[in-house]
Structure formats: structure tokens, C-alpha cells
Amino acid sequence: MRAYDFPLFPEQASTMAAQVDYFYLFLIAVSLFFGVIIAAMLVGFSIRFRRRNPQDVGHHIHGSTLLEIAWSVIPFGITMVIFAWGVWLFFGFSRPPDNAHEVFVVGKQWMWKLQHMEGRREINELHVPIGQAVKLTMTSEDVIHSFYIPAFRMKFDVLPGRYTTSWFEATKVGEYHLFCAEYCGTEHSGMIGKIVVMEPAAFEKWLSEQPPAPQPPGHPAAAAVSAPAGAAASPVAAGEALFTARACATCHLPQGGGLGPSLVGVFGHMVKLSDGSEVLADEAYVRESILNPTAKIVQGFQPVMPTFQGQLSEEQVMQLIQYIKSLDKGAPASGQGVAQTAPVGADSAS
Amino acid sequence: MATPALKPVAAGAPPAERMRRSYLNADYSVASWLLTVDHKRIAVLYLISVTVFFILGGLFAAGVRLELLTPKGDLLQADTYNKFFTMHGVVMVFFFLVPSIPATLGNFLVPMMIGARDLAFPRINLLSWYVFILGGAFALAAMIFGGVDTGWTFYTPYSTSYSVTNVMLAAVGIFITGFASILTGLNFIVTIHRMRAPGLTWFRLPLFIWAHYATSLIMVLGTPVIAITIFLVAIERGLHIGIFDPALGGDPVLFQHLFWFYSHPAVYIMILPGMGVISEIITCFARKPIFGYSFIAMSSLAIAVLGFVVWGHHLFTSSQSVYAALIFSILSFAVAIPSAVKVFNWSATLYRGAISFEAPMLYALGFIGLFTVGGLTGLFLAAIGLDLHVHDTYFVVAHFHYIMVGGAVLAFLGGLHFWWPKMFGRMYPEMPARVAAVIVFIGFNLTFFPQFLLGYLGMPRRYHAYPAEFQVLNVMSTAGASILAVGYLLPFCYLLWSLKFGPKAANNPWGATGLEWTTPSPPPTENFAEQPIVTAEPYTYGTAEDLEEVSVA
Ligand code: HEM
Ligand SMILES: [Cu+2]
Numbered sequence: 001m002r003a004y005d006f007p008l009f010p011e012q013a014s015t016m017a018a019q020v021d022y023f024y025l026f027l028i029a030v031s032l033f034f035g036v037i038i039a040a041m042l043v044g045f046s047i048r049f050r051r052r053n054p055q056d057v058g059h060h061i062h063g064s065t066l067l068e069i070a071w072s073v074i075p076f077g078i079t080m081v082i083f084a085w086g087v088w089l090f091f092g093f094s095r096p097p098d099n100a101h102e103v104f105v106v107g108k109q110w111m112w113k114l115q116h117m118e119g120r121r122e123i124n125e126l127h128v129p130i131g132q133a134v135k136l137t138m139t140s141e142d143v144i145h146s147f148y149i150p151a152f153r154m155k156f157d158v159l160p161g162r163y164t165t166s167w168f169e170a171t172k173v174g175e176y177h178l179f180c181a182e183y184c185g186t187e188h189s190g191m192i193g194k195i196v197v198m199e200p201a202a203f204e205k206w207l208s209e210q211p212p213a214p215q216p217p218g219h220p221a222a223a224a225v226s227a228p229a230g231a232a233a234s235p236v237a238a239g240e241a242l243f244t245a246r247a248c249a250t251c252h253l254p255q256g257g258g259l260g261p262s263l264v265g266v267f268g269h270m271v272k273l274s275d276g277s278e279v280l281a282d283e284a285y286v287r288e289s290i291l292n293p294t295a296k297i298v299q300g301f302q303p304v305m306p307t308f309q310g311q312l313s314e315e316q317v318m319q320l321i322q323y324i325k326s327l328d329k330g331a332p333a334s335g336q337g338v339a340q341t342a343p344v345g346a347d348s349a350s
Numbered sequence: 351m352a353t354p355a356l357k358p359v360a361a362g363a364p365p366a367e368r369m370r371r372s373y374l375n376a377d378y379s380v381a382s383w384l385l386t387v388d389h390k391r392i393a394v395l396y397l398i399s400v401t402v403f404f405i406l407g408g409l410f411a412a413g414v415r416l417e418l419l420t421p422k423g424d425l426l427q428a429d430t431y432n433k434f435f436t437m438h439g440v441v442m443v444f445f446f447l448v449p450s451i452p453a454t455l456g457n458f459l460v461p462m463m464i465g466a467r468d469l470a471f472p473r474i475n476l477l478s479w480y481v482f483i484l485g486g487a488f489a490l491a492a493m494i495f496g497g498v499d500t501g502w503t504f505y506t507p508y509s510t511s512y513s514v515t516n517v518m519l520a521a522v523g524i525f526i527t528g529f530a531s532i533l534t535g536l537n538f539i540v541t542i543h544r545m546r547a548p549g550l551t552w553f554r555l556p557l558f559i560w561a562h563y564a565t566s567l568i569m570v571l572g573t574p575v576i577a578i579t580i581f582l583v584a585i586e587r588g589l590h591i592g593i594f595d596p597a598l599g600g601d602p603v604l605f606q607h608l609f610w611f612y613s614h615p616a617v618y619i620m621i622l623p624g625m626g627v628i629s630e631i632i633t634c635f636a637r638k639p640i641f642g643y644s645f646i647a648m649s650s651l652a653i654a655v656l657g658f659v660v661w662g663h664h665l666f667t668s669s670q671s672v673y674a675a676l677i678f679s680i681l682s683f684a685v686a687i688p689s690a691v692k693v694f695n696w697s698a699t700l701y702r703g704a705i706s707f708e709a710p711m712l713y714a715l716g717f718i719g720l721f722t723v724g725g726l727t728g729l730f731l732a733a734i735g736l737d738l739h740v741h742d743t744y745f746v747v748a749h750f751h752y753i754m755v756g757g758a759v760l761a762f763l764g765g766l767h768f769w770w771p772k773m774f775g776r777m778y779p780e781m782p783a784r785v786a787a788v789i790v791f792i793g794f795n796l797t798f799f800p801q802f803l804l805g806y807l808g809m810p811r812r813y814h815a816y817p818a819e820f821q822v823l824n825v826m827s828t829a830g831a832s833i834l835a836v837g838y839l840l841p842f843c844y845l846l847w848s849l850k851f852g853p854k855a856a857n858n859p860w861g862a863t864g865l866e867w868t869t870p871s872p873p874p875t876e877n878f879a880e881q882p883i884v885t886a887e888p889y890t891y892g893t894a895e896d897l898e899e900v901s902v903a
Contacts, residue, residue, distance in 0.1 A: 085735070
């Protein structure tokens with residue numbers, strides 16, 4: 001909505017945008033309701049009961065319990081409606097649908113690095129299809145950032161040492177702002193990018209292209225050089241390669257029997273620990289096990305795994321997690337049959 | 351160390367003679383000011399100090415607003431800009447807003463309003479000012495030696511591991527200053543409990559006292575938490591022990607919990623005393639008893655207590671669990687109710703009053719308007735689904751400026767005008783004072799209202815450069831800020847002028863109730879020649895013949 005030569009209302013470009021806006025308008029209506037009552041009292045009484053004669057005094061009115069109760073209970077009722085509506089929207093934001101297109105996000109002073117599940121990487125730009133849910137799994141390499149797309153009314157913090165997730169579904173083809181909303185240092189206001197919403201067919205085509213690997217801004221020359229083959233490998237494939245290259249596979253044999261537990265079918269299930277407790281093998285657990293392996297020891301194993309702290313970038317950890325996640329499904333997206341045909345690790349170890 | 355109970359007029363000079371000596375002219379030496387244990391002189395010391403900090407914070411704000419005139423970051427370098435908004439926040443929050451009303455008006459008035467000669471611990475009161483100055487000196491040193499760029503919120507791990515600026519000095523400054531706050535709070539609590547004049551029961555206390563009592567509870571219970579938190583930041587920065595930085599094994603969100611556990615209640619340290627001031631002014635200039643005395647008193651306590659359990663509403667986007675978010679959201683709405691009750695009560699006090707519009711009243715009416723806008727927009731932020739959009743945008747900036755600048759600063763100015771004749775024995779010129787109140791109100795709205803729109807449009811806060819479509823609203827905001835600056839400068843000039851040239855003030859120029867108005871203006875060092883005895887309810891404005899009780903239930 002462009003009323004003058006500058007906008008007064010942000011564009012609506014996601015399924016949540018209109019819903020948030022209705023809620024916002026409702027809150028404006030509530031505010032106007034109370035605002036008008038209070039303004040009417042202040043202005044009306046000020047005029048009606050102004051002191052006309054220096055000797056005038058006011059009436060001796062001490063209060064009214066009835067009124068006090070009314071103006072506590074009515075606002076309370078209204079705020080509970082606001083509360084419920086806000087929670088309902090919040091649930092909408094926090095539950096991504098199952099079939100979402102997945103994107104991994106790493107925030108870093110001061111850029112956004114993104115990778116699609118299918119492999120394509122981007123910096124400070126995110127291409128997404130219209131009409132399909134997009135799920136973001138996000139982490140930071142340094143300080144706290146916050147992934148914010150005003151046109152989608154969504155924002156979520158991007159924390160070092162943790163994974164956060166959020167999702168959206170774009171409803172309008174076009175380009176939209178991507179901001180970092182959590183103050184993150186000198187170039188905080190430069191940590192911006194754009195979201196490009198495309199028709200599904202155009203998006204599929206874009207996704208399958210093999211462009212040069214993106215370079216950080218400020219390296220135009222480097223960007224021109226075409227990337228080595230495999231730059232657009234999917235995170236699962238990249239994770240698999242890492243799993244071999246970093247010799248994880250020497251201990252984590254797919255069929256078990258290695259120094260470490262087999263990782264097949266682990267992700268998403270409960271794991272028994274040596275202290276008898278159980279933990280859900282989610283992203284955070286896998287990440288911790290890579291970077292701080294002695295924190296949680298799986299029952300029946302020794303704390304012999306070395307730490308990879310400082311040796312893997314956040315993107316690499318994310319790729320390893322995706323690979324381990326794929327082992328769960330029995331038919332991983334890439335490196336077909338790793339789970340069944342054992343010796344990927346064994347090969348490279350020899 | 352407690353002051354001995356008030357004695358009837360001491361021996362020596364005859365009463366009339368003694369009463370001509372005020373706390374101001376009792377002694378002129380510098381030492382008599384710097385070593386004073388008189389709560390009124392200490393209040394004046396604080397007044398001068400917080401004014402200096404306010405000017406300093408205002409200059410940084412001017413830098414920020416000027417930079418934002420254009421979308422490109424062309425006036426200041428990015429890191430200079432970051433230091434400007436950080437120091438604006440640090441100075442305004444820790445060195446102006448928190449001490450402003452309690453340490454100046456509170457210090458001056460709490461003993462006088464309860465009929466005491468001084469605070470319970472006069473030397474501790476002096477100590478609190480020195481602690482404040484010492485903390486301020488560290489903060490100033492942090493600025494002089496290159497500034498700080500973490501934002502006043504000091505979020506980790508940026509503050510512990512990444513910022514290369516003077517985080518340590520600033521942290522030490524805030525740590526020290528916290529103790530000034532704790533000492534003041536302790537002093538008020540003990541004074542209010544122990545030193546009330548005979549007959550001054552709890553429910554006869556002025557609402558200003560109730561507000562300061564509630565504030566003091568927060569100061570004493572909350573401030574140690576921020577001190578510890580800031581201390582942990584310093585330890586982590588200095589010794590690289592992993593507390594908040596995940597690279598060292600810490601938790602970055604833990605810092606946010608600890609920080610807001612103090613800093614949300616702290617926003618009530620900034621606003622509750624202001625609410626006390628407004629209650630006094632409204633009833634005086636409407637010349638009738640305040641509507642719903644006990645509800646206003648109890649809502650102060652309710653705000654102080656509930657204020658401690660809503661800190662999580664600053665963390666809706668930072669991966670706390672959905673259920674935690676839910677609880678913090680509902681509690682935030684609960685704390686809105688006592689604030690709403692106060693606004694309704696102040697408005698209802700005007701009903702059938704005899705209202706006059708001297709400068710303090712104009713500030714008070716302005717306060718109610720701005721506080722209402724600030725409070726209502728708080729509902730937008732507490733609603734979690736909507737906060738995901740507006741969190742950390744200019745919407746939040748507008749919201750807390752409406753509360754803290756619109757609320758706390760207007761209350762401070764209103765209170766300063768109201769008690770100025772008592773404090774310094776001089777009247778200020780009425781017309782410029784009214785003009786200033788109107789200019790502040792207009793300038794304020796022009797500055798901050800556009801920021802709500804900016805925020806909903808999606809402009810993040812703490813941005814040194816921004817997309818071009820946000821420019822028009824930013825220019826409006828900067829223009830408003832220049833008007834606001836004029837509004838602030840005016841009182842500064844005519845109040846100073848009045849100290850020398852203002853007409854002498856009567857003891858009770860507004861015809862107000864309250865023990866402080868029964869003393870000479872300015873009051874003598876010992877406040878009361880004789881121990882006052884209270885026999886009446888508070889705010890006995892209005893005559894007996896038209897006694898009319900609306901109260902039924
Ligand atoms: C009574 C006086 C109040 C004061 C002095 C105050 C002050 C503040 C301040 C300073 C912030 C900004 C924090 C930052 O730097 O990010 C803030 C944010 C917030 N306030 Fe208030 N506030 C007040 C009332 C309220 C009320 C009544 C509510 C709820 C009904 C509320 C809800 C919020 C929420 C939810 C946020 C966090 C918003 C966000 O960061 O997205 N506030 N407030
Ligand atoms: Cu960032």
C-alpha cells in the first residue's frame with residue numbers, strides 16, 4: 001500500500017502476513033477504543049471542570065470499588081483475547097509442515113550463508129518457490145544474529161552453538177528484504193540481503209543450475225572464477241564426503257562393531273547413555289557429540305572420540321548432521337545405499 | 351547511624367531566626383556541600399549530576415538522529431554510530447532514568463513528606479552519591495578512551511568475545527553505579543518503615559511515598575542481579591571462562607535471561623516514581639482527593655511484584671520453549687492491568703474537579719497521554735505472534751521511548767516544576783514553562799510516532815544505514831527531535847534564571863496538601879521546627895459541605 005511517495009504498510013508476501021496484519025489491525029482498534037475513552041476523559045473533564053474562580057474546589061469523591069473492578073476486569077478480558085490470538089499465531093509460526101523445502105542458514109559477521117537441501121548455495125540471497133513451505137534450520141558462526149523478512153512477518157534469532165528453526169510460505173513473486181535484526185557488531189546494518197520468490201518451474205530450473213560457488217561480497221574477482229566441481233553438492237553428499245575425509249567412518253561403522261556406535265537409524269530416536277539416562281538424538285545432540293564428544297557417552301562405549309571443535313565450520317557440522325539424518329531413512333538422498341552396503345568408511349580407512 | 355528522633359525546637363536561636371536559615375544558605379563552603387549529610391543537599395548534588403548525564407545522553411541521541419537523516423551511513427562511520435547509540439542507551443538508562451526521580455525528588459521529598467528530619471542513614475545517602483559519581487567516572491572514561499559498541503544490553507557473546515571496545519570500563523561503571531541504587535533503595539525502605547510522623551499510617555501516606563516504596567523494593571532485589579551479570583561478563587572477557595560464549599562452552603541465552611531479570615523490573619524503577627509524581631500533581635491541580643487512593647497504592651506494589659516475572663517477553667524470538675513464551679506472554683498482560691488502573695484513576699480524578707493548568711499540570715496531562723500510548727503498544731509486543739514481526743525493530747524503540755522518555759522524563763519535569771518553589775524558594779516564569787510543556791509534547795510525538803510506522807514497515811533498530819523507502823519517516827523523526835530539543839532547553843534556561851531572578855515563593859504556592867508544604871520554602875536544614883503530627887487523610891482537597899461519596903460497594 002503506497003499512500004504517498006513512501007509506504008505506510010509493509011507488503012504482504014507470505015501466508016502468515018495477512019493473518020498477522022489482521023491481528024495488528026485488531027490491536028489498533030483496541031488501542032483506539034481505550035485511547036479515545038482516555039482522551040475523552042482527559043480533554044472533556046479538563047474543559048468541563050476547569051477552574052473558573054480561584055476559590056473553586058473540587059467535589060469530595062474518593063472512589064468507587066465498582067468502577068475499579070469494572071476497569072480492571074474489562075481490560076483483563078480484552079488482553080486475554082489478545083493473548084489467545086497471539087499464541088494461536090505463534091503456533092502457526094512454530095510448526096513447519098512436513099513437506100517443506102529445506103534451507104540451511106549460517107549467520108556470520110556480516111553475511112548470510114544459505115544452502116538448499118538440494119545443494120545450491122547462496123550468499124545474502126535466498127531464492128524460494130511460491131506456494132511451498134520453506135523450512136529454515138539456522139545457526140551462527142560467531143555472535144547472535146536474527147533472520148528477519150518483514151514482508152513475511154517472520155523473524156527468528158540465529159544463535160551460535162544452537163539450531164533454531166523457522167518457516168514461511170511465500171505467496172507473491174518478487175524480491176523482498178532480508179535483514180539481520182539482532183545487533184551483531186560494526187556492519188550490522190550491512191548484514192542484509194534479498195529473498196527472491198519465483199514461480200515453481202523457474203525455481204526448479206534455478207535450483208538445478210550449477211553456478212559458480214558464491215563468494216563473499218567484496219570479492220568480485222573471486223566470484224567470477226568458476227567453482228570446482230561438486231561445489232553444489234547437496235549437504236548430504238557433502239556430509240558424506242566429510243564423514244569419510246575426517247575419518248569418522250573408521251569408528252562409526254554402519255553395521256556396528258567399531259570403536260563408536262553405528263549411526264544408522266540413530267537420528268530422531270532415543271539414545272541410551274552410559275549414566276543410564278536417555279537423550280533424543282536431534283540436531284543439537286549430534287552437534288554436541290561432534291564438538292564436545294565426552295559430554296554424553298553412549299552406553300557401552302568409551303570416551304575416546306576426539307573433539308572436532310575448531311576443525312569444522314558450522315556449515316560442515318550442518319552437512320554432517322544432514323548426512324547422519326539421511327542414514328535414518330534407509331534410503332539417503334545421496335550416496336545411495338550407504339546404510340546397506342557397508343564399507344564406505346572401511347574403504348577410505350584402509 | 352540513624353538520625354535521632356526529631357526533637358522539638360532545639361535550644362539556641364529563637365524559632366523565627368532559625369527558620370530564616372534554609373538548607374541552601376546554612377553554609378556556603380564547598381566542603382559543606384561535598385560532605386553534607388543533609389538529604390536535601392544530596393538531592394541537589396544528584397540533580398546536577400543527572401542533568402549533566404541527560405545532556406550528554408542527549409548529545410549522543412542528536413548524533414544518532416542526524417545520521418539517520420539519510421539512508422546512507424554518511425555522517426558517522428559505522429562503528430562510531432554504534433558507539434553513539436550504545437552510549438546514548440547506557441547513559442540514559444543507568445545514569446539518568448534509574449536515578450533521576452528517586453535520587454533527586456525522592457531524596458528531597460521522602461523525609462519531608464513523612465515528617466522526618468532526614469533519611470534513616472544520612473551518611474549512606476552521601477556515600478550513594480559518591481558511588482554514583484565513581485561509576486559515572488568509569489563510564490565517562492569508557493567514552494573518552496574510545497567508547498563502547500555493544501548496545502546498552504551487552505548481549506553475549508558479542509560483548510564477551512567479539513567487541514574490541516571498552517566493554518570492561520563500561521561494565522565496571524555500571525556495576526559500581528548499581529550499588530548507589532541499592533543504597534538509595536535500602537535507605538528509603540528503612541526510612542518509610544521507621545520514621546513516619548505520629549499519625550501517618552500506611553494508608554495516609556502520599557502516593558509518591560508508595561511509589562518510592564515499591565521502587566525501592568525493586569532496587570534492592572533486582573539490582574544485585576545485574577551487578578552479578580555484568581560481573582560475569584567482565585570475568586568471561588578477562589579470563590575467557592565459558593559462561594555465555596558457546597565457543598567456550600557457555601550459553602548465550604543465559605545472559606539474556608539474567609540481563610532481563612533485572613532490566614525489565616528496572617523499567618519500573620524508571621516509571622513507578624514518575625507515577626507517584628503524577629498522582630501528587632493531578633490531585634493538587636484538580637483540587638480534589640485522588641480517585642481510588644488504595645487502588646493506586648496497591649497497583650504500585652502489584653507492578654513491582656509482577657514486574658519480576660515478565661522478563662522472558664524480551665526473548666520470544668530467541669529459542670525459549672513455546673510454553674515458556676506462553677507463560678511470559680500471559681504474565682506480561684497481567685502486569686498491564688495495574689498500569690491501566692492507574693491511568694483510569696488519574697483521569698477519573700479530574701471528574702468534577704476545579705482544574706487549573708499550571709506547568710506541572712500540563713506535564714502531568716502530557717504524561718498520561720504518552721504513557722497510555724506506550725502502555726497500549728506494550729500489548730502489541732506482549733502478543734507473541736505479533737512480536738515475531740516487530741521485535742527489535744523501530745516499533746520497540748518507539749514503545750520504550752513513549753514509556754521512558756514520554757513517561758519518566760515528563761514526570762521528572764512535571765515534578766521538578768511542582769516542587770521547584772519548595773526546593774529553591776523561587777518561582778519560575780509561568781508562561782515559558784507552559785510553552786515548554788507544549789513544545790515537549792508536540793516534539794515528542796513528532797519524533798517517536800513515525801517510529802511505530804517504521805517498525806511495522808520492518809526497519810530494524812540499531813541500523814546505521816537503511817533502505818531508501820524508510821527515509822521520509824526518518825526525516826520526520828529527526829525534525830521532531832529538534833523540536834523536542836528546544837522543549838528540553840527551555841526549562842534548563844528559565845529554571846536556572848529563576849534561581850536568581852524568580853520571585854520569592856510562598857510556602858505553599860499551589861495550595862497543595864502534604865507535610866512538605868508546611869515547611870518554609872526553601873526548608874531549613876532540619877525540615878520541621880516541631881515534630882508534625884498527622885490527623886487527617888491524605889489529599890483533603892475539596893470542602894466539607896459538598897462531601898459526596900460515590901463509593902458504594
Ligand atoms: C510500565 C512501563 C514500561 C516500561 C518502562 C517499558 C520499557 C521497555 C523497554 C526499555 C523495552 C525495550 C527493550 C529492548 O531494548 O529491546 C521494552 C520492550 C518490551 N515491552 Fe515494555 N515497558 C513498559 C510497559 C510494558 C507493558 C505494560 C508491556 C506489556 C503489556 C510491555 C511489553 C514489552 C515487551 C513484550 C517488550 C519486548 C519487545 C521486544 O523486544 O520485541 N511493556 N519495554
Ligand atoms: Cu547479524
